[in-house]
Amino acid sequence: MSWYLVRPDALTIFKDEKVLRSLNRYFKVFRDKLPAKFSIAKKIEAVFDESYSLDELWALHDKLTVEYYRVESMVNRGETSLEDLGEPKRSYLDLKVEIARRLLKSCVFCERRCRVNRLESKLGYCRCGYTFLLSSAFHHLGEEPELVPSGTVFSLGCNLTCLHCQNWTISQQMEPGEPTTSEELAEIVTRLKREGCRNCNMVGGSPTPWLHVWLEAFKYVKVNIPTVWNSNSYYSVETAKLLKGFIDVYLLDYKYGRDECAVKISNAPNYVEVCSRNHLIALESGELIIRVLLLPNHIECCGKPILKWIRDNIGEWVRVNIMDQYRPHWRADEVPELRRRLTHAEYIEALEYAKSIGLSNLA
Numbered sequence: 163m164s165w166y167l168v169r170p171d172a173l174t175i176f177k178d179e180k181v182l183r184s185l186n187r188y189f190k191v192f193r194d195k196l197p198a199k200f201s202i203a204k205k206i207e208a209v210f211d212e213s214y215s216l217d218e219l220w221a222l223h224d225k226l227t228v229e230y231y232r233v234e235s236m237v238n239r240g241e242t243s244l245e246d247l248g249e250p251k252r253s254y255l256d257l258k259v260e261i262a263r264r265l266l267k268s269c270v271f272c273e274r275r276c277r278v279n280r281l282e283s284k285l286g287y288c289r290c291g292y293t294f295l296l297s298s299a300f301h302h303l304g305e306e307p308e309l310v311p312s313g314t315v316f317s318l319g320c321n322l323t324c325l326h327c328q329n330w331t332i333s334q335q336m337e338p339g340e341p342t343t344s345e346e347l348a349e350i351v352t353r354l355k356r357e358g359c360r361n362c363n364m365v366g367g368s369p370t371p372w373l374h375v376w377l378e379a380f381k382y383v384k385v386n387i388p389t390v391w392n393s394n395s396y397y398s399v400e401t402a403k404l405l406k407g408f409i410d411v412y413l414l415d416y417k418y419g420r421d422e423c424a425v426k427i428s429n430a431p432n433y434v435e436v437c438s439r440n441h442l443i444a445l446e447s448g449e450l451i452i453r454v455l456l457l458p459n460h461i462e463c464c465g466k467p468i469l470k471w472i473r474d475n476i477g478e479w480v481r482v483n484i485m486d487q488y489r490p491h492w493r494a495d496e497v498p499e500l501r502r503r504l505t506h507a508e509y510i511e512a513l514e515y516a517k518s519i520g521l522s523n524l525a
Contacts, residue, residue: 295339
């Protein structure tokens with residue numbers, strides 16, 4: 163059965179002016195009218211070698227990030243093309259790969275900042291080592307219509323412990339996973355593109371522990387495909403910097419409006435500040451889709467404050483998916499209010515609130 167028979171909204175979405183405006187560049191990339199960000203990053207020369215300290219690499223990265231956005235702006239306006247930019251010996255993307263590899267020696271990819279040496283197979287909170295562990299890769303028809311069919315690549319491991327996680331066998335590594343090299347991952351991405359997927363959707367678990375592999379994989383990707391960072395938003399400033407000039411669409415969760423809830427349900431201290439920061443950086447760096455999964459009895463403490471923050475800090479125009487899919491999974495029975503499903507009344511209350519404060523681009 164063709165995907166458009168299952169998800170006709172993935173075709174009618176092209177008539178939605180609000181979506182087209184908020185994800186303008188993304189639509190142009192998957193229609194091959196513009197190059198994905200990683201392709202531009204490959205064209206920007208980076209002069210460095212192994213003798214550079216991490217601080218020196220970061221200083222160069224900061225400088226080239228400015229250059230990247232200058233070049234991207236020229237590409238977007240049609241003032242230059244990838245062919246005009248040449249083939250540098252080492253690129254801005256190569257620099258990101260090198261910095262990520264250095265960070266593995268004292269891992270700070272996520273906000274927990276465990277600082278374990280993953281190059282020596284030491285494991286931090288996420289229990290992810292050096293080698294990428296693949297769960298599955300397929301055409302996902304259950305995502306937002308603008309993403310469908312989405313080339314989702316599920317990796318094992320996560321830096322959160324959400325007691326209600328629906329993908330807990332993946333996030334908690336209850337399945338073995340398939341060790342996958344960067345070159346093999348690039349082949350998977352290429353296949354998904356050639357089979358008709360609109361994007362490469364990096365998901366898990368969480369993609370954050372595998373940032374080093376994702377960056378390196380796209381050195382070998384030759385097709386034009388938008389990159390989607392499907393994340394719980396609990397990643398570090400260092401990761402946020404490395405995602406600039408690499409990620410086209412940030413598909414970010416905003417899970418909690420209060421840190422008390424984040425700690426109780428996901429063991430995520432300081433979640434609100436970290437999540438807010440990363441949404442604002444994403445807004446500067448690419449295009450943004452925000453997911454708000456409503457939890458039972460958490461409309462007032464989480465749902466409404468999150469929606470108000472989005473309106474006040476991102477804007478009324480941003481694409482927001484207010485999700486009513488909550489079901490008790492895994493260890494949800496450890497939290498009394500999570501033992502039941504979300505009621506229709508709770509969902510309507512949050513949806514009407516979003517509309518009342520002006521959020522208008524709702525998935």
